[in-house]
Amino acid sequence: MVTTNIAVGSALRVHEVHKSFAVPDAPGTTRLALDGISFSIAAGELVSLVGPSGCGKSTLLRLIAGLDFPDAGELLVGEEKILGPSAARGLVFQDPNLFPWLTVRRNIEAGLVARGVLEAQRHEVSDFMRLVGLEAFANSYPHHLSGGMSQRVALARALINHPKVLLLDEPLGALDAFTRMRMQDEVLRLWENRRTTMLLVTHDIDEAIYMSDRILVMTPAPGRVDRKIDIDLLRPRDRTSEPFLRLRSQILEHLHFAGTAADVSA
Amino acid sequence: MPLAGAIAFAAHLAVYKNETPMEARTYTNFLATFLIVSILIAVGQHRWRRLRVAVWRMRPLFTAAVLLLCAWELITAGWHWLPLPYFPSPAAVLQSMISDRALLFDSTWHSLVLLLAGYVLGALAAFVSGVCIGWSNSARYWGMPLLKVIGPVPATAWIPLAMVVSPSATISAAALIALAVWFPVTMLTSSGISNTRASYLDVARTLGANQRYLIFRVAIPAALPSIFVGLFMGLGASFLTLVVAESVGVKSGLGWYVSWAQGWAEYGKVFAALIIMAAFFSTIMTLLFKLRDRVLVWQKGMIKW
Numbered sequence: 001m002v003t004t005n006i007a008v009g010s011a012l013r014v015h016e017v018h019k020s021f022a023v024p025d026a027p028g029t030t031r032l033a034l035d036g037i038s039f040s041i042a043a044g045e046l047v048s049l050v051g052p053s054g055c056g057k058s059t060l061l062r063l064i065a066g067l068d069f070p071d072a073g074e075l076l077v078g079e080e081k082i083l084g085p086s087a088a089r090g091l092v093f094q095d096p097n098l099f100p101w102l103t104v105r106r107n108i109e110a111g112l113v114a115r116g117v118l119e120a121q122r123h124e125v126s127d128f129m130r131l132v133g134l135e136a137f138a139n140s141y142p143h144h145l146s147g148g149m150s151q152r153v154a155l156a157r158a159l160i161n162h163p164k165v166l167l168l169d170e171p172l173g174a175l176d177a178f179t180r181m182r183m184q185d186e187v188l189r190l191w192e193n194r195r196t197t198m199l200l201v202t203h204d205i206d207e208a209i210y211m212s213d214r215i216l217v218m219t220p221a222p223g224r225v226d227r228k229i230d231i232d233l234l235r236p237r238d239r240t241s242e243p244f245l246r247l248r249s250q251i252l253e254h255l256h257f258a259g260t261a262a263d264v265s266a
Numbered sequence: 267m268p269l270a271g272a273i274a275f276a277a278h279l280a281v282y283k284n285e286t287p288m289e290a291r292t293y294t295n296f297l298a299t300f301l302i303v304s305i306l307i308a309v310g311q312h313r314w315r316r317l318r319v320a321v322w323r324m325r326p327l328f329t330a331a332v333l334l335l336c337a338w339e340l341i342t343a344g345w346h347w348l349p350l351p352y353f354p355s356p357a358a359v360l361q362s363m364i365s366d367r368a369l370l371f372d373s374t375w376h377s378l379v380l381l382l383a384g385y386v387l388g389a390l391a392a393f394v395s396g397v398c399i400g401w402s403n404s405a406r407y408w409g410m411p412l413l414k415v416i417g418p419v420p421a422t423a424w425i426p427l428a429m430v431v432s433p434s435a436t437i438s439a440a441a442l443i444a445l446a447v448w449f450p451v452t453m454l455t456s457s458g459i460s461n462t463r464a465s466y467l468d469v470a471r472t473l474g475a476n477q478r479y480l481i482f483r484v485a486i487p488a489a490l491p492s493i494f495v496g497l498f499m500g501l502g503a504s505f506l507t508l509v510v511a512e513s514v515g516v517k518s519g520l521g522w523y524v525s526w527a528q529g530w531a532e533y534g535k536v537f538a539a540l541i542i543m544a545a546f547f548s549t550i551m552t553l554l555f556k557l558r559d560r561v562l563v564w565q566k567g568m569i570k571w
Binding site: 065067085086087090091093097099101102114115141142143157158 | 465466470484488563
């Protein structure tokens with residue numbers, strides 16, 4: 001097993017972040033995607049970001065990953081400003097984006113190779129393959145894997161760098177319902193095991209309630225954090241318990257209201 | 267298959283007297299061997315399953331091939347439908363192939379060396395320029411116009427110029443083949459590189475990749491399928507350039523051999539060289555496909571050859 005004390009998460013702070021994009025159809029005009037987003041996540045916390053599609057969740061995640069830059073505002077990991085991509089912030093997309101030309105083992109090793117530490121940390125590769133239960137597929141190519149298996153490889157590939165923050169952009173969105181529930185437990189296990197700070201983007205409200213310490217609800221056009229809801233239920237959570245369902249209808253109602261409000265204003 | 271062999275053999279015996287005995291003997295032996303082997307296989311396949319599996323797919327092909335030879339012989343030596351000396355019989359072609367084997371072998375060797383030199387040179391240069399144009403915006407700005415203007419000109423069009431510039435015909439031929447290969451390989455390498463899925467690059471960057479990793483471990487592997495398409499197109503262009511260059515400037519090789527034999531009106535030799543050329547080029551093509559299959563094992567649903 002991978003030791004739990006190697007990776008301890010970092011706090012993440014997003015302060016008054018604005019981001020707009022050029023509109024391709026109308027040159028010269030821009031569309032505001034994020035309008036003064038602020039929130040902070042404590043070290044080791046698991047927070048979900050929910051909201052209708054087009055509310056800028058993925059844009060925000062790209063900013064935190066350092067793949068894109070805000071027009072205004074500040075993003076901090078611990079005390080450090082985010083200036084570009086870094087192995088300290090892992091990112092897992094909905095599409096696993098495994099490198100199809102590499103075997104499962106080589107995909108998991110990719111981060112070590114990229115940082116030039118493969119020799120020193122090669123022994124960990126097998127640990128991580130075992131962690132996600134894929135030892136038997138070490139030499140398979142990604143096109144032989146199912147969706148759930150691919151996503152587990154993508155998780156292992158991100159985790160082998162011992163990131164301080166793991167960003168999950170609808171990582172389970174493309175999986176069938178059963179696989180998704182299994183994977184939710186798997187991600188929770190990894191999180192409890194390693195206490196990496198996790199920010200999970202999802203539009204599955206059940207998933208958000210089931211997994212996270214806190215839920216940030218975003219509203220679209222332009223994206224704003226509208227509400228922050230603490231989930232104080234004990235894990236493992238029962239998806240059919242009364243408090244679970246109450247939270248669920250509360251969030252749904254809120255999203256529905258936010259949706260119609262946005263429609264009216266537009 | 268034995269039946270077809272027998273038909274061809276019988277047809278051969280029927281027209282046998284029209285040929286000069288010297289020429290006909292090897293072909294007779296060849297057909298006899300084919301007949302005997304096919305009978306052996308026909309009998310043996312009932313006993314050994316593996317033999318049957320091995321020959322099953324090839325049987326119709328071999329049958330068709332020997333019937334084609336038979337038809338060729340009937341048309342040329344049998345009924346004299348086609349004028350001599352332009353269309354010799356298969357026996358005559360086989361005979362000239364054997365009698366001139368030393369020179370044919372030598373020509374094939376020279377063609378191979380020239381082709382490989384030009385191809386490897388062109389492919390390497392194209393790989394470098396393709397990666398640069400595909401990856402860097404400034405290389406694209408300056409390289410693309412050059413590629414677009416020079417690329418579409420067939421390499422053979424440069425022959426008059428190449429003859430003046432270089433003292434050695436062989437060197438200029440190699441350079442022309444390299445040029446012929448360079449254009450398609452550069453074009454497809456650069457498009458493969460610049461079409462690398464952005465999310466692969468994003469993932470690699472969040473894994474801590476530097477520029478070198480992004481180019482050599484992400485963009486180039488991702489571009490490989492496209493690069494191979496370029497290599498195949500380049501190979502076709504290199505065959506064409508090779509044969510033309512050999513028949514106008516270079517004094518060796520299969521292209522030269524064909525035009526030389528034609529000059530002497532020895533069409534048996536022309537056909538012999540063409541057959542060897544076909545085998546030679548398709549072997550090289552097959553080798554490139556084998557290489558591709560090995561390099562791109564990770565790809566699913568590859569095009570079959």
